[in-house]
Amino acid sequence: TDIVIFGSAVYWWGITSQLKMLIDKFYSKHSVLKKGKKKIGIVAVGADEINGEQYDLISRQFKCICEHLNWELIIDEAVSATNIGDINKQKDRLEEFKLIGKNLKN
Numbered sequence: 001t002d003i004v005i006f007g008s009a010v011y012w013w014g015i016t017s018q019l020k021m022l023i024d025k026f027y028s029k030h031s032v033l034k035k036g037k038k039k040i041g042i043v044a045v046g047a048d049e050i051n052g053e054q055y056d057l058i059s060r061q062f063k064c065i066c067e068h069l070n071w072e073l074i075i076d077e078a079v080s081a082t083n084i085g086d087i088n089k090q091k092d093r094l095e096e097f098k099l100i101g102k103n104l105k106n
Contacts, residue, residue, distance in 0.1 A: 003039045003104060005075060006062075010046030013054040015061070023065065033069050040066065041075025043097075047082040075100060 008015040015023075026033055042062045048054050055078035066073045077097075081087045087094070 002036065003041070003074070005041040005043065007043045007045070008058075010044050010048070010054050010058065013057050015042075015044065015058055026065070026069070030069060038069070038071040039074045040071055041073065041077070043075065043077045043079065045079040045081050045087070048080060050078050050080050052078075052080075 006015075006019060008019045011017075014020070040062070042058060044055055044058045046052065046054055059076050059078075062073055062076065065071070077100075079087060079090075079093065081090075
């Protein structure tokens with residue numbers, strides 16, 4: 001099973017236009033993509049608090065993509081970071097991501 005993890009900054013309550021363009025291409029290839037069982041993840045980084053609506057909108061978008069393609073969403077994470085270095089200050093969060101990465105290997 002293939003695993004693809006997408007990461008995106010959050011702009012205007014959504015993923016970047018570059019990632020959106022890639023996902024839009026999925027639609028034109030959906031008959032082929034549905035044949036393979038894939039696992040995907042999304043890590044969205046924005047300035048809003050973790051409970052902000054933007055992360056819910058992105059999460060719902062990826063859940064719909066997975067439903068359409070019969071894929072499994074295995075990582076659905078939001079990170080709040082406004083300034084350069086903010087993520088490095090979130091030691092517990094970094095440890096969570098390391099654990100997620102280790103679990104992907106198994």
